[in-house]
Structure formats: C-alpha cells, structure tokens
Amino acid sequence: ETGVTQTPRHLVMGMTNKKSLKCEQHLGHNAMYWYKQSAKKPLELMFVYNFKEQTENNSVPSRFSPECPNSSHLFLHLHTLQPEDSALYLCASSQVLWGELFFGEGSRLTVL
Amino acid sequence: AQSVSQHNHHVILSEAASLELGCNYSYGGTVNLFWYVQYPGQHLQLLLKYFSGDPLVKGIKGFEAEFIKSKFSFNLRKPSVQWSDTAEYFCAVRGYSTLTFGKGTMLLVSP
Numbered sequence A: 001e002t003g004v005t006q007t008p009r010h011l012v013m014g015m016t017n018k019k020s021l022k023c024e025q026h027l028g029h030n031a032m033y034w035y036k037q038s039a040k041k042p043l044e045l046m047f048v049y050n051f052k053e054q055t056e057n058n059s060v061p062s063r064f065s066p067e068c069p070n071s072s073h074l075f076l077h078l079h080t081l082q083p084e085d086s087a088l089y090l091c092a093s094s095q096v097l098w099g100e101l102f103f104g105e106g107s108r109l110t111v112l
Numbered sequence B: 001a002q003s004v005s006q007h008n009h010h011v012i013l014s015e016a017a018s019l020e021l022g023c024n025y026s027y028g029g030t031v032n033l034f035w036y037v038q039y040p041g042q043h044l045q046l047l048l049k050y051f052s053g054d055p056l057v058k059g060i061k062g063f064e065a066e067f068i069k070s071k072f073s074f075n076l077r078k079p080s081v082q083w084s085d086t087a088e089y090f091c092a093v094r095g096y097s098t099l100t101f102g103k104g105t106m107l108l109v110s111p
Helices: none
Strands: A004-007 A010-013 A018-025 A031-037 A044-050 A053-057 A064-070 A073-079 A087-094 A107-111 B003-006 B010-014 B019-021 B023-026 B032-038 B044-050 B056-058 B064-068 B073-078 B087-094 B099-101 B105-110
Touching: A004 A087, A010 A018, A018 A031, A018 A087, A031 A073, A044 A064, A044 A073, A053 A064, B003 B087, B003 B099, B010 B019, B019 B105, B023 B032, B023 B087, B032 B064, B032 B073, B044 B056, B044 B064, B044 B073, B073 B087
Parallel strands: A010 A107, B010 B105
Antiparallel strands: A004 A018, A018 A073, A031 A044, A031 A087, A044 A053, A064 A073, A087 A107, B003 B023, B019 B073, B023 B073, B032 B044, B032 B087, B056 B064, B064 B073, B087 B099, B087 B105
C-alpha cells in the first residue's frame, strides 16, 4: 500500500471512446504528477500539479486532458486516443514540488 | 536539457554476487539524485536518494550509491544480491526543474 491509489488498474478502449483515469493520494501531499511508462523507454513526464495548479505540461497531445479538483485527486481524461498511447500510466505525489515521489501502481491502458 | 543514462538494460546475476548498476547524468548544476525500484507487479518505490552531504548514500535492503560529481555518476551497489532483488531499477535526476528518469535496468537474480 503506497498511499497513492489508481483506478482502474486495467483499461481497454477503442480510439473513439472517452474514458478517465483516477488517482487519489491519502498522504496529505501538495503536488501530483502523471507519468507515462512505455516498454524500453524512460518514464515520460506528462503533467504536474502543485496546490491544484498545473505547473508543467510536457508537450502532451490534447487528447490527454488532466484535471486536479483538489490536492488529493488527479484525473486524466482520455479522448480519441491512438494505439501508440497504449502504456502504463503512473500517478505520483510528493509533499513538496519535486520532493520524494510516491507512486501508485499504475493504470495499464490498451487502445485498440 | 538534463538526461539520464543507465548503462545496462538487462543484468543477470547469481545469488550472492555483487551488483553495480551504472547511472550517468548530464547537467552541470546542483542535482538531486534518486534510485527507484519496481518489483514485479508492484509500484515504483524509492530505494535511496542524494540531496547533499556525504556522497555515499545508504538505502533500504542493503543498497548504497555513490555520487561522484566529477564523473556525473550515481552508481548503485549491493555487495551480495538475493533472489528477491529481482526487479527493475531506475535512476533519476532532478536538476533545474523536473525529475528525469533513465530507461531502467532489469535485474534478474537466479537462485
């Protein structure tokens, strides 16, 4: 148990679907992150939020839309994805921005 | 831009063998350095970190890493590995802003 919970753990979607990934942290942290983990590639930073404000958008395509309603919750809304978007999406949180990151177990996304 | 290079993608060792995983980074300023581990089917978790002070850092489960500034390196070591150390190991560096990860090294320890 990491204190960072991601749902769903697995998601299969078609290219025209709309779905969302959810992340919740129970650690009282102020910063939250989305990373993409693909095989044989480094973890790719997608978005960063600090005190609910987005501080980083790492040139992510607009078919990925983040939402951070409060410091404990982070969403990643998915729309008209491509097969190459299939990957493990990791959420993380930290007490302070870029402090020690605590990761969730990830949401495995498959786009057909 | 900062970058992280992990020298080996796969490492296979027998139990009790010594381990050293290489990590080099490119960034000329002050850095924070991390090693994360991902056991099969589990989340990424912090193994150890360096922010400042003693360049030899000790982490959990008998791991240690040494920051050598002149070589831009932060190699991970363990004197004697166990089967339970089978996992993927990620080096990460934070320079001026974000945390950048290496591609990871998959360690397989055979009993």
